[in-house]
Amino acid sequence: MATVYIPTMLLPLTGGVKQTRVEASSVRQIINGLEEQFPGIRERLMEDNQVRSNLAVSIDGEIARMGLLERVGENSEVHFVPAISGG
Amino acid sequence: MTSNIVLSEVEYNVVGKRHIRPDGVDKVTGRAQYGADVQLTGLLQGRVLRSPHAHARVISIDTSAAEAHPGVFAVVTAADLPFASLTRDDLGGDYQRLKFASNHVMASDKVLFKGHPVAAVAAESQHVAEEAINLIKVDYEVIPPSMTVRQAMEPDASLLHDDLFTSELGQLSDKPSNVASHMAFEAGDIDEGIKQADVVLEREFETASVHQGYIEPHNSTAFWNTDGQLNIWTSTQGPFVVRTNVADILRHPVSRVKVTPMEIGGGFGGKITAYLEPIAALLSKKSARPVKLLMSRTEVFEASGPAPGTWMKVKLGATSEGKITAADIFLAFEAGAYPGSPVMQGAACALACYDVPNARINGYDVVVNKPKTAAYRAPGSPQAAFAVESVIDEICEQLGVDPVEFRLRNASREGVRRVEGPVFRRIGLVECLEAARNHDHYKMPLNGPNQGRGIAAGFWFNRGFQSAVNISVNPDGTVNLIEGSVDIGGSRASIAQQAAETLGIAYEDVKPTVVDTDSIGYTMVTGGSRTTFATGWAAIEAAEDVKMQMVERAAKIWDTPVEDVEYADGALSHKSDPELRMTFRELARQLLGTGGGITGASNVDPTGEGNGFGVHLVDVEVDPDTGKVTILRYTAVQDAGKAIHPSYVEGQMQGGVVQGIGWALNEEYFFNDQGQMMNSSFLDYRMPTALDLPMIDTVIVEVANPGHPYGVRGVGEVPIVPPLPAIGCAISHAIGNRINRLPANPGAVLEAMG
Numbered sequence: 001m002a003t004v005y006i007p008t009m010l011l012p013l014t015g016g017v018k019q020t021r022v023e024a025s026s027v028r029q030i031i032n033g034l035e036e037q038f039p040g041i042r043e044r045l046m047e048d049n050q051v052r053s054n055l056a057v058s059i060d061g062e063i064a065r066m067g068l069l070e071r072v073g074e075n076s077e078v079h080f081v082p083a084i085s086g087g
Numbered sequence: 088m089t090s091n092i093v094l095s096e097v098e099y100n101v102v103g104k105r106h107i108r109p110d111g112v113d114k115v116t117g118r119a120q121y122g123a124d125v126q127l128t129g130l131l132q133g134r135v136l137r138s139p140h141a142h143a144r145v146i147s148i149d150t151s152a153a154e155a156h157p158g159v160f161a162v163v164t165a166a167d168l169p170f171a172s173l174t175r176d177d178l179g180g181d182y183q184r185l186k187f188a189s190n191h192v193m194a195s196d197k198v199l200f201k202g203h204p205v206a207a208v209a210a211e212s213q214h215v216a217e218e219a220i221n222l223i224k225v226d227y228e229v230i231p232p233s234m235t236v237r238q239a240m241e242p243d244a245s246l247l248h249d250d251l252f253t254s255e256l257g258q259l260s261d262k263p264s265n266v267a268s269h270m271a272f273e274a275g276d277i278d279e280g281i282k283q284a285d286v287v288l289e290r291e292f293e294t295a296s297v298h299q300g301y302i303e304p305h306n307s308t309a310f311w312n313t314d315g316q317l318n319i320w321t322s323t324q325g326p327f328v329v330r331t332n333v334a335d336i337l338r339h340p341v342s343r344v345k346v347t348p349m350e351i352g353g354g355f356g357g358k359i360t361a362y363l364e365p366i367a368a369l370l371s372k373k374s375a376r377p378v379k380l381l382m383s384r385t386e387v388f389e390a391s392g393p394a395p396g397t398w399m400k401v402k403l404g405a406t407s408e409g410k411i412t413a414a415d416i417f418l419a420f421e422a423g424a425y426p427g428s429p430v431m432q433g434a435a436c437a438l439a440c441y442d443v444p445n446a447r448i449n450g451y452d453v454v455v456n457k458p459k460t461a462a463y464r465a466p467g468s469p470q471a472a473f474a475v476e477s478v479i480d481e482i483c484e485q486l487g488v489d490p491v492e493f494r495l496r497n498a499s500r501e502g503v504r505r506v507e508g509p510v511f512r513r514i515g516l517v518e519c520l521e522a523a524r525n526h527d528h529y530k531m532p533l534n535g536p537n538q539g540r541g542i543a544a545g546f547w548f549n550r551g552f553q554s555a556v557n558i559s560v561n562p563d564g565t566v567n568l569i570e571g572s573v574d575i576g577g578s579r580a581s582i583a584q585q586a587a588e589t590l591g592i593a594y595e596d597v598k599p600t601v602v603d604t605d606s607i608g609y610t611m612v613t614g615g616s617r618t619t620f621a622t623g624w625a626a627i628e629a630a631e632d633v634k635m636q637m638v639e640r641a642a643k644i645w646d647t648p649v650e651d652v653e654y655a656d657g658a659l660s661h662k663s664d665p666e667l668r669m670t671f672r673e674l675a676r677q678l679l680g681t682g683g684g685i686t687g688a689s690n691v692d693p694t695g696e697g698n699g700f701g702v703h704l705v706d707v708e709v710d711p712d713t714g715k716v717t718i719l720r721y722t723a724v725q726d727a728g729k730a731i732h733p734s735y736v737e738g739q740m741q742g743g744v745v746q747g748i749g750w751a752l753n754e755e756y757f758f759n760d761q762g763q764m765m766n767s768s769f770l771d772y773r774m775p776t777a778l779d780l781p782m783i784d785t786v787i788v789e790v791a792n793p794g795h796p797y798g799v800r801g802v803g804e805v806p807i808v809p810p811l812p813a814i815g816c817a818i819s820h821a822i823g824n825r826i827n828r829l830p831a832n833p834g835a836v837l838e839a840m841g
Contacts (some may be wrong), residue, residue: 005508008273011254044257048180052257053433054268057507062694063551079508082270083433084548086615086804087299087356087462 024043028068056083101588109546122306122322131209133380134216138198139739141456152222158215158265165195169338182404202367202389210369232456232762236419239265267426280413280445284404292474296756301351309367310377324354326810332361347603366667388767392461395421399474409488413445423459433467465804467545476543476812486680513728515790516700523702528722539821545808549801550615555608556625566670568599571610572622577735581596585623591657616801632687695794701725702807707817714836722784728792728800740806741783747810
């Protein structure tokens, strides 16, 4: 199962739980799994059926390029981090 | 004594060498074509009417006199933008985004900064256009402006947008606010970390709005043909981004918008937004003629994005042994007129240089009545570094610990978890700190009164994103390389070098060309320290595609299975028959008669971008009578992973330092009480010149990025991060009082001296 770190802003939704385990093979399944554990979290992570535009998903230290379709490994570490571009 | 040092571990044939840049001759002889050089049959000249107020309601706009003026071909206002005829029902959840994007291009109901466009004219000459915009009558109802984050965050602040609510990851505030968003990161237990500290410092900082200061003003020429084809020639870091923005704002098919990037006279993040292109396109559509728009320098300052002014608070705790135990950081960044400051980038960069077990960072994106901020090299990181590194410097002073040693004890390295969560892979901060400590500059004592030395570290993520490259093989063995990355800092050369190295041919045999958006696959901006990494990846993959096809062709010619042919060092050979061997050039000569030409193509979106770190040393001298600061010596150390072209890496490092020196010492948007910028020219907006600066010493450290075939890390952004704190700390040491506000101009330094 993947280890998912909960963004600080969403800790009120998880009762302070900072990380959880989710059975998933894609980012979409990660978010659906989180929603099952912490109802309401999906709409805070997503807009217009995509990950929020100001968020990026980090899987094992790499920024996911495929959004919800990105594959997640069995023992992956998943973070929701700020989307960064540059100048 | 100045020097440029490269601490190289791996040598290649082409990569890592200082080759001649392909665009050099055109640029030094004045033949390179920039946006202002575009000439088309029937070309009209445009001018934009801009708001004289920082905050006002637009009651009415009367363009009739301008339209009737002889020589005027078209007048446009926000009413001509598609958004004017769209409703919330039409756009749904996209309504506010498009409203902001459209109103940024041209104001409709409100103007939100001095210089905000309200109308535009296309005429037979600049003079006629200028006369015509003066005939447009705009009736304003002036509103008090909110000019700083402190003002804008007050409960009774003048609101810029009635429909902007504070978003906390999608949860909106009950009332409209100038705070567009709030985000936080937390790790460990901040209270426990503070308890563990022997020394705790809490300081407050401010930095001013500064401009990217590119020497070439914004420009755009558009021709909207009657068949719906829209062609745009412009100065941009991102032709594909301009294409997307124009198509979005004008509701026009992407396939019918072609953007041709002209040579670019600097961007630094400020030439990504489409300011003029939609206006030029509308004027062209209305006049059925091509239209050129050029910004004056005043327009560039007043209406194109500066980097944000900031208000920051840092509380930091450390043990007497020099280990950081806790950090609590507050960042509030000016977004300008519309949401989107780089405060989250600043928050994510603030503590990236250090292994901090207990940390909390709160960031606020705040709209104010200034031009919408734009990216500027490592957006958000220089300001955050100024605050954090300054407090670290003060802690080192209090503890009596060497500042390099303190940083080495706390430095981020492979395996360290960042505050926002992910773990660092192989990075080179420790190697940079060691190189700084070993440098002659650090060992040399200061040699006079009123002098001070500053040291600071800096971080930028570096990015990947999409790039495309095509490589075609010519019969003489040379190749043409087509790319979509605008060349700002020598990327034609660095991309060509990676292709040549991969193909095993000479650098001079690769001819790189930057093309328009119809002629290559999607390529993200030249920015984010991504181009040499990501477009380099695309060049390597395109070259690998060429190699594979060359192997197939050799197998065909030799009538042998592909598996029997190998490609190495620019030659093809049969694995078991030494008689069968051809150089790249010899095979290229046979291509047209054996199946046709070969083109390798690639579209990539690579992961594996290696994070970038730098460490800077600076010596300053302060004139005790005037407060003027002189930079005596400056050394920049940076991990480039692998410097594909060392001269251009050094150029990036030196350029970043110079811009950082300006940011630290002099540059500042200065506004009057009405929110009008009072120094919108290079005479009054003081940027450093060659006369203000010593030669900048550089040390390129090469800790190979395992995520790139040649170990590349982006280099364009890191070097602007450390100068702000390094210079602030150097001045602090010279005068004996802390510098907590930038710019540290002579008046500010005298004030700090008491």
